[in-house]
Amino acid sequence: MTLDDLEAVVAARAGAAPSESWTAQLLAKGPEKCAEKFGEEAIEAVIEAVKGDRDALASEAADVLFHLLVMLRSRDVPLSAVMEVLSARQAQSGLSEKASRKD
Numbered sequence: 001m002t003l004d005d006l007e008a009v010v011a012a013r014a015g016a017a018p019s020e021s022w023t024a025q026l027l028a029k030g031p032e033k034c035a036e037k038f039g040e041e042a043i044e045a046v047i048e049a050v051k052g053d054r055d056a057l058a059s060e061a062a063d064v065l066f067h068l069l070v071m072l073r074s075r076d077v078p079l080s081a082v083m084e085v086l087s088a089r090q091a092q093s094g095l096s097e098k099a100s101r102k103d
């Protein structure tokens, strides 16, 4: 499964009955709740990374990616927009990008 596949799953389930779909249920609660859930999953992944539990980290990272796509959907941000930002960054090292900031 690719991230594009998972984004398509989220899109397909967005229109389902909330009683029958976690995706639809979470989206129906609104973008703030989707963001809150993403944050929860991200923290769970941090905990597993700190503990060094590789299998648990893989599982929590899957939750993070899924809930990231739900959060993006809740704000009508397509994955392609995120990938365009990442592509634009390829021209420059992260270190030189940070050094070039004026603030």
Ligand SMILES: N=c1c2ncn([C@@H]3O[C@H](COP(=O)(O)OP(=O)(O)OP(=O)(O)O)[C@@H](O)[C@H]3O)c2ncn1[C@@H]1O[C@H](COP(=O)(O)O)[C@@H](O)[C@H]1O
Residues within 6 Å of the ligand: 009, 010, 013, 020, 021, 022, 023, 024, 044, 062, 063, 066
């Ligand atoms: N990838 C996922 C996916 N990852 C996590 N989740 C759900 O996200 C919810 C997370 O809630 P919880 O925090 O209570 O569960 P948890 O984080 O595992 O447990 P805690 O440690 O937080 O207690 C659970 O119900 C998970 O099943 C997901 N729900 C759906 N998908 C995908 O979306 C498809 C459609 O799912 P529905 O929208 O439910 O039809 C599925 O077939 C999957 O492909």
